Amino acid sequence: MKLSGGWNRYVNTAKKPIAIVRADFANADPKVLGQQEHIDAPTAKRKSSAFATISGILIVVGIVLFIGSMVFSGGDSNSINSTTFLYPPVLILAAIMIVIGVLYLGFSYFAVHMMVANTPIVKMEAASTGLGILEAKLESESGNTISAPLAKAKCTFYDVSLFAYYTMHQGSYSSTVTYFLDSDWKGEATYLTDGTGYTALPFEKVDGFLPKANTYMLYDNSGEPIKIKHMGIGPTQYSKLAVPDNVASLRKMLEDARNSGTDLSLDAITGSTGISFVPIGSKKSALKAGYYYIIESYLPVDQSYATAGYLEHTDETLRGKPVNVMIRDTSNTNLFSMVEGQKSTLSKKEFRNSVVSFAVAAIIVLLLAWLAPVHSMYSCLVLETNNSGPYCHYINGSTIALLGSAPSQHYTTTIPISTSTITSSSGQVFSGNCGTLNLSSSSTRSTSFAICTWKGGIVNIFAGGGNSGFVSFKIIGANGVVYVSNYTNSRCATSRGSIYLPAQNYRVQISTGGGGGSCGAAEILLSG
Numbered sequence: 001m002k003l004s005g006g007w008n009r010y011v012n013t014a015k016k017p018i019a020i021v022r023a024d025f026a027n028a029d030p031k032v033l034g035q036q037e038h039i040d041a042p043t044a045k046r047k048s049s050a051f052a053t054i055s056g057i058l059i060v061v062g063i064v065l066f067i068g069s070m071v072f073s074g075g076d077s078n079s080i081n082s083t084t085f086l087y088p089p090v091l092i093l094a095a096i097m098i099v100i101g102v103l104y105l106g107f108s109y110f111a112v113h114m115m116v117a118n119t120p121i122v123k124m125e126a127a128s129t130g131l132g133i134l135e136a137k138l139e140s141e142s143g144n145t146i147s148a149p150l151a152k153a154k155c156t157f158y159d160v161s162l163f164a165y166y167t168m169h170q171g172s173y174s175s176t177v178t179y180f181l182d183s184d185w186k187g188e189a190t191y192l193t194d195g196t197g198y199t200a201l202p203f204e205k206v207d208g209f210l211p212k213a214n215t216y217m218l219y220d221n222s223g224e225p226i227k228i229k230h231m232g233i234g235p236t237q238y239s240k241l242a243v244p245d246n247v248a249s250l251r252k253m254l255e256d257a258r259n260s261g262t263d264l265s266l267d268a269i270t271g272s273t274g275i276s277f278v279p280i281g282s283k284k285s286a287l288k289a290g291y292y293y294i295i296e297s298y299l300p301v302d303q304s305y306a307t308a309g310y311l312e313h314t315d316e317t318l319r320g321k322p323v324n325v326m327i328r329d330t331s332n333t334n335l336f337s338m339v340e341g342q343k344s345t346l347s348k349k350e351f352r353n354s355v356v357s358f359a360v361a362a363i364i365v366l367l368l369a370w371l372a373p374v375h376s377m378y379s380c381l382v383l384e385t386n387n388s389g390p391y392c393h394y395i396n397g398s399t400i401a402l403l404g405s406a407p408s409q410h411y412t413t414t415i416p417i418s419t420s421t422i423t424s425s426s427g428q429v430f431s432g433n434c435g436t437l438n439l440s441s442s443s444t445r446s447t448s449f450a451i452c453t454w455k456g457g458i459v460n461i462f463a464g465g466g467n468s469g470f471v472s473f474k475i476i477g478a479n480g481v482v483y484v485s486n487y488t489n490s491r492c493a494t495s496r497g498s499i500y501l502p503a504q505n506y507r508v509q510i511s512t513g514g515g516g517g518s519c520g521a522a523e524i525l526l527s528g
Contacts, residue, residue, distance in 0.1 A: 061097055136199065138301045140188035141318065148298040149264045150277055151214060157187035158298035159211075159457055160264060162251055163498075164243075166228045167289045176289050178498045180435075180460045180527050181243070182251045184258040192305065197322045213297040214279055215287065220246065221274025225291045246275050247292055295458065297500075434459060434506055435528030441512055442521035449509040454528070456503030462525040463510070464488065470513050471522040478505040 138156050145154040161183035168177045191198040218226045229242040243251065250269050257264040269275055277294055280287050287293075316323040434452040441448040461484065463473045472487035483501055512522045 063098065136192040136194045137304055138190050138299060139193045139198070140190055142188060143319070144188065145301055146186055146188060146263065148296060148300075149266045150216060150294065150296045151212070151298060153212075153298060153300045154302060155298040155300050156190040157185070157211070158264075158296065159183060159185040160254065160266075161295050161458055162247075162254060163293050163295065163460075164228050165287075165289055165291060165293055177462075178460055180458070180498070181247075181292075182254040182258075183457065184254040184264045185457065186261070186263065190299070191318065191323070193321075197324065198318045199324045211297040211299050213295060216277035216279050216294040216296070217287075218247065218250075218292040218294065219276045219278055221276075225278075226275070228290050228292065250275060433528075434501075434508070434526050437508060437526040438523070439508055439510055440465075440521045440523040441510055444512055447509060447511045449507055451505060451507055452526075453505050454501055454503060457500065457528060458498050459501050459526055459528040460498045462527075463523065465522045471524075472511045473524050474507075474509045475499075475501070476507045476509065477502070478507075 140156050145156065146158065147153065148155050148158045149160055162181040164177075164179040164181060166177055166179070167174055191200050193199070220226050226244060226247060229244075253266075253269055254264070266277065280293075312325045314323050314325055432452060434454040437450060437452050439448065439450045461475075463471055463486070465471055470488050473484070474482055475484040476482050484499060508524060508526065510522050510524050
């Protein structure tokens with residue numbers, strides 16, 4: 001099956017893992033195509049495993065030496081910070097082994113990837129198993145398209161959400177709130193296609209499918225933006241927004257369309273209530289607090305999409321054309337290429353450069369080990385060990401700050417912040433919808449969590465309180481991605497915002513400090 005953008009997929013009749021091939025074959029001689037040589041998956045996997053194994057051994061041995069020198073060197077066992085290190089040579093050796101292991105692994109991947117990246121497309125005849133790039137357009141399974149209610153663009157999915165955006169005062173603090181009112185969404189079963197075949201893929205598990213999104217301010221029939229009248233004196237007053245009749249009618253229309261499954265038409269409400277939708281960024285409208293907004297996101301069919309993954313052949317057909325399945329590649333498989341019929345390998349010069357890199361890294365570690373007190377690396381670890389607070393994090397001995405928030409913050413990114421594995425000392429299970437989650441903790445120095453389910457879309461977040469005057473919180477997907485990681489940076493302050501979350505289960509985690517505040521229980525509220 002030939003995919004658009006010059007990407008071809010070849011099915012191996014020997015049932016070996018499939019290779020993804022990239023080349024510009026628009027003007028190629030058919031005889032050349034028949035002479036291509038492929039590197040099978042087992043060979044690529046063995047080479048990748050060798051790199052990982054050597055690096056892993058070096059890193060593990062280095063860590064064991066590092067920790068062992070600390071444990072057996074004496075000192076007060078209750079305070080890592082007071083430990084006396086009697087074996088600096090062992091620590092130096094351990095640090096060198098760790099750095100060399102990391103560099104060896106990183107260099108091996110970097111070198112091979114750079115080799116592929118720097119090879120002209122017209123000369124690249126084969127790439128390894130496990131990773132390929134697909135460029136194509138969207139087409140629904142039924143062959144039909146739907147229309148985005150406001151953009152009027154043909155698409156396979158749309159989401160229209162109504163929000164109130166206003167300023168709320170709480171004590172001596174004020175902040176802006178994005179309060180979700182209602183939404184409607186509709187979608188068709190969708191495939192990628194270049195016209196010669198189809199590829200099915202789960203949108204929430206692949207890259208390159210961020211929807212287009214537009215924000216509109218609501219105006220009344222007099223040509224003025226519709227203002228919010230609310231009681232906003234605290235987070236518990238969210239439900240007391242004094243919604244005007246025309247906005248209430250719009251909210252009811254969204255609810256009815258969602259429940260009935262019919263196409264949403266906003267033209268009717270424009271005529272019956274006088275509401276008009278003015279896009280943000282136009283000369284007439286700008287985003288500001290105290291008004292109502294519509295956010296419309298959709299996946300148009302008139303543009304090309306690109307994603308990386310593994311293509312698996314199926315025996316299914318759609319409208320007489322073959323159907324493949326794309327699976328997200330998570331194996332970190334190295335790429336190997338064939339350039340003009342010759343296998344690319346690392347030259348002696350590249351190998352010499354890698355050795356020089358290792359030597360430089362070892363010298364730097366040696367100097368740091370002698371010039372800086374080794375125990376200073378553990379100051380952050382001591383802080384967490386003594387339960388002084390949940391805000392100290394460390395990576396390879398270096399302290400890093402959590403992503404801080406002002407008393408008011410609006411999350412606009414859909415890019416994951418980081419990935420991590422989270423454990424907690426206490427928790428609770430919530431089996432409902434993330435859009436109605438209320439998680440609180442009145443204990444000090446504790447971490448609580450809840451598990452909830454989300455259908456996909458924008459989630460509104462409120463966090464505040466905490467017996468230390470501060471609260472930190474995370475939202476982690478079932479795929480291991482941390483979508484939100486934040487904390488309040490002023491005593492008794494709050495953090496609010498909204499973020500697009502794909503459909504899956506989520507772990508919502510909240511941590512409290514060591515006491516001394518008077519802000520009530522730590523609390524995180526999700527609505528959507």
